[in-house]
Amino acid sequence: MSKEIKCVVWDLDHTxxxxxxxxxxxxxLKPGIPEIIRELDSRGILQSIASKNHREDALAKLKEFGLAEYFLYPEIHWNAKSTSIENIRKNLNIGIDTFAFIDDQPFELEEVKSVHEDVLCIDAAGYKELLTRPCLQPRIITKDSTRRRLMVIEDMKRQQEEETFEGPKEEFLASLDMKFVISEAREEDLQRAEELTVRTNQLNSTGITYDYDELNIFRQDPNHLLLVCELTDRYGSYGKIGLALIQKTAEADYLKLLLMSCRVMSRGVGTVLLTHLMQRTKKARKRFLAEFCQTERNRMMFVTFRLAGFNEVDKREDISILEHNLEKLHPFPPYIEVQVPQLEESF
Known part of the structure; x- marks a missing residue:
């Protein structure tokens, strides 16, 4: 199965x-280019530019064509295109192996490949077949997917304001008027929930992916609880950014899966869902255990568990069983309003 591409980076001249x-x-413009760009955008695939050109002239031409808005963090200068792609990757905070690069020059394609071997490099001569490539056909397209570019633009506005904000970071975060909403997953949430398990790598406690049908079984099973969370602020919604799956027994709650989008980590919300789960379990006077399976990318999640006070109590093949004694729980950050609408009172 080919890796799903999250960002397409375009050359300009002859491409x-x-x-x-x-x-x-x-x-x-080459025939069909506007339609391809708009279709990729509707599929939730981000796009950018890596071109050796005069920046102002190139951006003006893209604006003239009515396409400038589709390209995030465009890199238009005379530096190496491998450097441009790395800069775009840092700004978008996604894996380099989820990038595709389109150029008409073999030299440029080879230069990028020599530095970023995991980038999919595509000769511009085959641009008309882009939309039929499996890696550019997401199996799931959700409401959050179709808004992905707009959500990145909202993030850019937040970042710009943060850079000019004078005062402590907590004051800036408080000014955002953030609301963190935790709710039981509904059937209409399941496509996004599946997408989260597929797309989230760094903050995924097990690396396990679940499809729509599996998640729907858990959603309806009285012995499991499937939760989703959404973050909003005065700029808009970050979308559904977190997911938790809990197995309930009379003695303990087992956290089978916890994941959080990396997009919101700078907002200090990474432990809100976890803290909420532990508070409810403590109220029910049960044990709280969590499964953790180390992957190539999720060390950050392991650090999150350890800083929260978890310790390993068992090991089953490649899965560590962690437990929190629930004696001392960190409070929610004071700059976030946590809302739990219509969630059953106890597990």
Missing amino acids: MWEGVLLESPHVT
Whole structure:
């Protein structure tokens, strides 16, 4: 199964348009390019630019074509395109192995491949087949998917304000008026829940993925609780950014899966869902255990468990069983309003 691409990076001259902009301002878009760009966007695939050009002229031309809004963190300068892709990756905070790069020059494709071997490099001559590539056909397209570019733009606005904010970071976070909503997953949440298990790697406690049908079984099973969470602030919604699956017994609550989108880690909400679960279990006077399976990417989640006060109490093959004694729980951050609408009073 091919890796799902999360970001397509475009060259411009002889790739997106016919001709060289530096030689003539009268370049024309290649046939079908606007439709391809808009379709990728509707699938929740982010897009950017890596082009050796004069930045102002290239951006003006993209605006003239009505396409400028589709490209996030465009890298338009004379530096190596491998550097451009790395800069885009840092800004978007997604894995380099989820990038595709399209260029008409073999040299540029080889230069990128020599530095980023996991980037999918595509000759521009085959651009018309882009939409039929399996890696650019997400199996799940949710409401959050279709808004992905807009959510990144909202994040950019938040970041710009944070950079100019004078005062402690907690004061800035308080100014965002954040609301963290935890609720039981409904059937209409399941596609996004499945997408979260597929797309979230760094903050995923087990690395296990669940499909729609499996999640729906858990949702309806009285011995399990499937929770989703959403974060909003005065800029808008970050979308559904977290998921938890709990197995309930008379003696203990077992956290089978916990994941949180990396997009919200800078907002200090990474432990809110976990803290909420532990508070409820403590109120029910039960034990709280969590499964953790180390993967190539989820060390950050292990650190989250350890800093929260978990200790390993058992080991089953590659799965560690962690437990929290629930004696001392960290409170929610004071700058976040936590809402738990219509969630049953006890596990």
